[in-house]
Amino acid sequence: MMHRHLNPVGMTPPLITIIIAALNNKKTLQHCIDSVARQTYPNKELIVIDGGSTDGTVDLLEANREQIRTWISEPDRGIYNAWNKGLARAQGEWICFLGADDYFWDGRVLEREAAQLETLPSDIRVAYGRIMLLNNEGVTLYPVGAPWEKIKGRFRQIMCIPHPGAMHRRSIFERHGQFDETFRIAGDYELLLRELNEADAFFMPDIITVAMRQGGISSTPANSLRQLREVRRAQRMHGHYLPGRFWLMAAVRVYLRLIIWKLLGERVARKALDWGRRMLGLPPFWTCT
Structure with a gap:
């Protein structure tokens, strides 16, 4: 030890x-x-x-x-x-x-995180930074993660905290229990929602915590739809009985992807989806994963 x-x-x-x-x-x-x-x-x-x-x-x-x-x-x-x-x-x-x-992005991630964790009041039980997305070959795509002040309202509708490498104070599990094993994809969101439904999280700026390979859940619209359905179940469990506009917008995007996938086939659909991302000023994702 x-x-x-x-x-x-x-x-x-x-x-x-x-x-x-x-x-x-x-x-x-x-x-x-x-x-x-x-x-x-x-x-x-x-x-x-x-x-x-x-x-x-x-x-x-x-x-x-x-x-x-x-x-x-x-x-x-x-x-x-x-x-x-x-x-x-x-x-x-x-x-x-x-x-x-x-994997941790560099050798000083925990050192830099700990320096900030030690300054937090005891009522802050979740802290997170940004993560770097990679494709399945390990090639860097782009970082994700935004300050809590910007995503606080959105979080209660969709999962927008990068969970790999996020820090959970031990007391969050003492207060709320462990992960709900009836979830297959969105159990991390449901656990965080128990805490952040009313409490606040802390964003650690200027720290990329973890590199995360893309695939599985994120690589097909069908898995994205499954995740959205579990997110809604978590929200209903915690008093959000009607879907919010961010969840509805995400659902529309997923259904559009499913339609494009079926009409064009996976290879062409991935190209078409990334063309749409470029039109919105976003980096490519679907042709990279």
Whole structure:
């Protein structure tokens, strides 16, 4: 177990727990673990919850045991079940979650985050920065993430906080419980909505926290639609019975993508969608993922 280090004024910096959920991620998991190991911030712990991989991931975890405080490999019921298993083992005052395909952007991410986390009042229980989107080949696309003051109203309608690498104060789970495992895609949004329905988050400016590969949920309109439906279920659970305009606008965009996908086929549809993004002054996404 890692020991706490005193900072120059004699205060103990917060222990940060990083939880990684993995399942047959041997190709990318080493990079993820290395990005944690190279963090200059000393007061950290890494927990890896593997869902019973059969591709050599378990051997990789065994080879990295000195970098990992604890790991398990057993079947689970999805990512939120894995994260809950990690939470049961976490000791940190602040906790963040990484996908096995993600990695910390540089070696000083936790050091720079911790310097800001130590200044926050106790009623701020969520802090986040920007993340860098990558395509499946690891090529940089563009950063996402905006200040809380700009997205506060929108967040209660759509998920607009980059969750990979976001910091959760331990007390958020003590107050609200763990992730709801009935969700398959939007469980992170539902957990944050429990807290941020009335409370505020803190945006850490000038920090890119995590590089996140695109694919899966973000790569097809069908998965985007599934995510939107789960987002609405989370909103109804927390008193937002009617959809807001941001959710409705997102739903219209997703249905338009589905229509274009079916009419033109995936390859042409991706080109057409990125043409539309360029017309709006946005960088390409669909032809890159």
